[in-house]
Amino acid sequence: GCGTGSDTDDNGADENGAENGVAEDPTRVGLVLSTGGLGDQSFNDAAYRGLEQAEQDLGIEFDYIEPEDSAEDENALRRFAEQDYDLVIGVGFQMQDTLKEVAEDMDHINFAIVDGGYAEIPDNVATLNFAQHEGSFLAGALAALVTEVNTIGFMGGVESALITQFQAGFEQGATHVNPDVDIDVRYVGDFGDIARGRETARGQVERGADVIYHAAGGSGTGLFEVAEDEEIYAIGVDSNQNMVAPGYVIASMLKRVDTAVYSITESVVNDAFEGGKDYIFDLSDDGVGLTSLTDLDIEEEDAAETERITQEQLEAIQEMKQSVTAEHAETIEELRQQIISGEIVVDTE
Amino acid sequence: MSNNLKSTLITLGFAFIAIFVALVIGGILIQFTTEATVIEAYTALYNDAFGDLRSILNTLWRSTPLILTGLAVAFAFKCGLFNIGAEGQLLIGGFVAGVAGYAITGLPAVIHVTLCIALAMLAGGIWGGIPGILKAKLGVNEVINTIMLNLIALQITVRYGIQQLRLEGAADNTPRIEETAELTRFTDTFINDIFDLPGGVRVHTGLVLALLAAVFVWYLLFKTRTGYEIRAVGINPSGAEYGGINVAKNIFLVMFISGALAGLGGAVEVLGTHRYFTSGLDAGLGFTGIAVALLGNNNPGGVILAGILFGALTQGGMGMQFAGVPREIVTIIQALVIFFMASLQMFKIFIDKRRAKEVAK
Amino acid sequence: MLDILTQIFSLSMMFAGLRMATPLILASLGGILSERSGVINIALEGMILTGAFFAVWGSYTTGNPWFGVLLAIVAGMVLASIHALVSVYFKADQVVSGTAINILATGLTVYLLQILFGVSGTSPRAVRLPAWSLGTVSFNPMVYLALILVPIIWFVLYKTPWGLRIRAVGEHPQAADTVGINVNRWRFICVTLSGAFAGLAGVSIAIGEGSYFVNGMSSGRGFIALAAMIFGKWNPFGALGASLLFGFTEAIALRADFQYIPSQLVRTLPYIITIIVLAGFIGKARPPKAVGKPYNKGER
Amino acid sequence: MSSENKEALKEELILQMKGITKVFPGVKANDDVNLEVKKGEIHALVGENGAGKSTLMNILYGLYQPEEGEIFYNGKKVTLDGPMASINLGIGMVHQHFMLVEPLTVTENIMLGSEPTVAGLFTDKNSATKKVKSISDKYGLKVNPNETIEEIPVGMQQRVEIIKTLYRGADLLIFDEPTAVLTPQEIEELFEIFKTLKDQGKTIIFITHKLKEVKAISDRITVLRQGKTTGTVETESVSEEDIAKLMVGRNVLLKVDKKEAQPKNVVLKVENLTYKDSRGVNILKGVSFDIKEGEILGFAGVEGNGQSELVEILTGLKKATSGKVTLKGKDATKATPMQFKKWKVGHIPEDRHKRGLILDYNLAENMVMGYHDTRPFSQPFYMNFNAINAHADKLIPEYDVRTPGSHVKARALSGGNQQKVIIAREFSQQPDFLIASQPTRGVDIGAIEFIHRRIIEQRDEGKAVMVVSAELHEVMSLSDRIAVIYDGNIIDIVDAKTVDEFQLGAMMTGSTPKKEESDNE
């Protein structure tokens, strides 16, 4: 769907494009989402957001495709390339082999892949990778610091290559600050089942966990509901989810797929695309990281302004930060620096 | 014979009307709720499904696993069995093919590929055979067991198997299969020299296998003693028993073959399309196979046609997305086509009634 | 080992099982109504999903979750009436029609989420149904409703004229026809009602315990409900038992701590148990005789 | 007859069907049919299989709508657009294949569609049961209201059907071949019921293939032939032969004509056979007998005394609990149906729809069922459909199967012709031992004659034949020896020439001294 964002967005893009003086020949970006499609509350949504932002700021045009199953990925990638899009982005490392194949065929087109790794990266491909394990390390550390009962939980969606990285980082971070902490690891078995997510979280609470981190997409919503009901703390993932259950989500582990997509797009717009490279987004460049532990984030304030949350809810978030997480902010920052400097090495599996 | 031809033509005519009506309704949605126009959308649908050689070949490529799962379901139906389990059988078959494809090395290509396929069919066959034997020996309803086995297969293969076998740091796939285990793509064969195939044509020899499977099923059902027995059991088990037919044996056999066909569907996807067993294989191919079978009237020829129809809808659906129709509307249109195709039955009854009236005069 | 047992047979595990079972109970009751009248309802899955969507939408737009309940029921019924129209009156294959409904529902909910909420994936937060406390226990209303509906449906099926007709229509439509019962109309009614039940199942997963709609949140429950219905031999109490078994084993898989078995394999437990139980103890389940066959007057 | 009388007669007519035409794809089932029925009479409707009797009655009951024709009920023109229209007029029908819902109880079946309720909500079972009781008392129709249909015998099922019509206030009752599935005793009972109904002022239309019954019970007879009315006659004025001729259009031999039997070697030996069903009930309690080449051993007995199970054991469809079956010197106790076929055992099953035919297979396919694995029909990798079709094309004229061709589905044939298909199939394989179970059930007289002749031919060719029939007359006229079976035991084996109907009847109900003896086992 040609930027099926709402009409107003398109108009906005046009105006912006005109201002930037590239209206005649805007940069065109094709986005092939992974099979979960839009609404996964994870990288698909984030990648889309990044391009929306680019549409507004940089005056690009973009199209996206949601393949019905992964067999269609190639088709979609190739179609974009054949239509001479300036940049074709694939999301999810399920796509990495197909993308490489297409990129080698169409070597005059720029490609990027979110979460993809190659032994040898083709010259026209940029891989965008995230140190989710590092961010999760901080989430684990925070959880271990906040827990009052020495038991924390990790709730994954489905056992998979990606989610394992979240889990590994979380466990390492937690034991780093408190070697004796009990970590209850659970998988929902589904990325889109709130009810199962809820029961999973309830089970974790029953076994004593009072801080739970999730990497379970839509199922994670169940965790936030349980956090409110059972008065425990949750840690969100991928984007700022602190507003979902204000006062109960102590932090979110951000994974800035949107920023990554935006910046690679920007490089194309500026004729500065450099392929054959692996772009790693990690703690050092805020490609991953925790939401602020002391003050309100822009997103949180923005949510209140646009009335997605009430003023009281905003205050609840603020108050929670002050009473719960602020005291650990320094420790977490230190850990962050240690990881950046290489003093602490976080494993992925 | 000419009467037969006539009724086939009439059926085809109605099929077109059904598709047309579905497209009209879908068109209204497209026109009023998306930025694409009906014309753009449907031109894209047609072009991507049948517009040029590449589209046609890719439609056939998308049809390949659907024809196989459709055959699996249809074959079981002919014996009065409802195999909802093609999905699970496909997964198991695909998984086994994927594992055999990389774990076994050093074999010549023909042998390796054949071995992978044989193992996949065996595995799918066992997965279908379990509910088959439970039905045959204990009379347990096959629908419930095939549903259960679908869920078990998903956990064992996609969820557990892949996690155990995938290489560290790699995506959710089993390791890539050896080249000797690949089903050749048409682009790598002499066909390429003749037609000069464009890039992105992914149809592979799995298509040939699917068509062969259809011929096999047709021959088995309608030309052999086994088929005679299977159909008899499907229509009237007591009568078949009276006729000296071993009902239990046939039920097991049919579920085994049905599972093997679905397993073959998994194998061609793995060996031909993906080249590894991937979590993406869990894409409802088995469930769509049910619709393919029933739309195809449970006959192999019909299954091929219905499989191509669904392949075209998927393939063309991608084109519609490029034209600005979001995927969900594509999905809705697919559902509408099925509805109207299924409702054709009504027209047939109507025509029969009209004929009776004519005879009376 | 003992630890596992105490975990499994704890009260909270029972409660979790009951919560997980609720949508299954409701949907399988719908399945019973439909199949007892002779129409296979493989479309429960799609109706649950659609019901869940409208539950959230109704609750969200009005702030009153009960309005969501109402909408979910209506939505389930509308979808079901399409299935009924196509498979009862147009004599389409019931399984094909059901498959089409399921495909339609996946597309439709995503589409409506876009159109009505302007978002994709997860809906905004809706108002949840209030929990009802009964002494020390507290559940969402759907749990109680499911438990109450079981005897009611049983009563309707076995103690009222309607039930008698429904059973007759599904078992021997010609016989019903010859005493002046309108076979197709009863089938239409039953299938449509089954949609209401599936809609309620959708309510229970969407705003029963929670407050959101997520794409594909029915997660195959329609098929499990179908299995529960067969497992329970098309009897409401049987289906209740089967649903509880499924819910309970699922709760165990989600919540109990099996040290040495990978969780993916633990998750197969409910299904393996079902196969074993069916093979070992229950055996043959005889479906209503005419199920799956469109009724044509002139045909025998 | 004075004109006044004629007027009175017109008054008396409860039903007139005029110029009824009904077409099914490929068949004109009724072609300008006329039928007049008087109030309070028992009117027999006869004709060959496929003559259109059932179709005409289904039209009267509103199940089918005719393409042409008019119906007058009590002098008024009526439109019967559904069963409800007919029921409301007071027409009731007992179908040949009962319209009963098996898992429901007797009362539930009877009240279905017109249930009394309490508070308009739930079924008032008590008052329904009461009403059933009062009807059953009034007309002498014994039923057990709370048993399910599955549990009760056929005769009672039929009484349930009758009560169903009376419950709805029927004045005109249609019976489509009500006696085809009944035992002689049950037929007696049914006729008593007919008389009671007639005494109470009800009118009865009655379809049967048994001319003796027509003579015994009816007042007038209407004959259909190939979809057309041949005429209506007073029963008193015609003989059985006359009716037969009207139906078939030629003279029919109503008596079986046969030579003296020439028994030779023993073909089948059954020793102490017992059978327990899945619920643990003893069905066969130690049965022993043998059958020789060139003789017909008939089995007389009220249905449900173990005959069906005996036949199924002797064809491999059921396994004996104990005892021994020896066939041509080989132990056949545990043999499969296929083995029995290989040993050249022919079997005409009692239920042609359940066992005998694959209704959706065409005639050619049906005519090789059970022999489909033999040459020339089955070749190593394919079935030779040319041979199969040729086989059918040869048998169809030979066995006088009335059908447009061998490609027609068995379902489309009338019952008699379906039966002939089975007979053609079994006889064409030249069996050494033939088991014929209810070989002429529901079959018209022409076909009965034909079937009987063929069975005796088999005997005369030196084959061993076993005949099981609920029809005493049939058993007596076909058999050389008669085994009387009662409650799972063979009471006695008697010479068919010396025994009479009353003796047999008595033995069949178990009232001989021998009964106690065998019961003691």
Ligand SMILES: Nc1ncnc2c1ncn2[C@@H]1O[C@H](COP(=O)(O)OP(=O)(O)OP(=O)(O)O)[C@@H](O)[C@H]1O
């Ligand atoms: N529903 C139907 N569809 C098609 N053909 C039918 C149908 N019902 C009856 N026929 C055909 O119409 C003809 C008359 O059938 P009908 O049942 O009236 O005969 P009948 O006199 O009752 O025969 P029988 O003595 O065997 O009961 C037969 O050729 C039969 O095959």
Ligand SMILES: Nc1ncnc2c1ncn2[C@@H]1O[C@H](COP(=O)(O)OP(=O)(O)OP(=O)(O)O)[C@@H](O)[C@H]1O
């Ligand atoms: N759909 C149909 N198509 C073709 N023929 C039909 C169809 N339905 C019924 N018939 C035929 O019409 C006839 C009417 O049925 P009827 O109740 O008289 O049974 P019948 O002929 O006496 O058979 P039987 O005695 O074996 O039960 C049957 O012979 C049956 O085979």
Ligand SMILES: [Mg+2]
């Ligand atoms: Mg008849």
Ligand SMILES: [Mg+2]
């Ligand atoms: Mg008959």
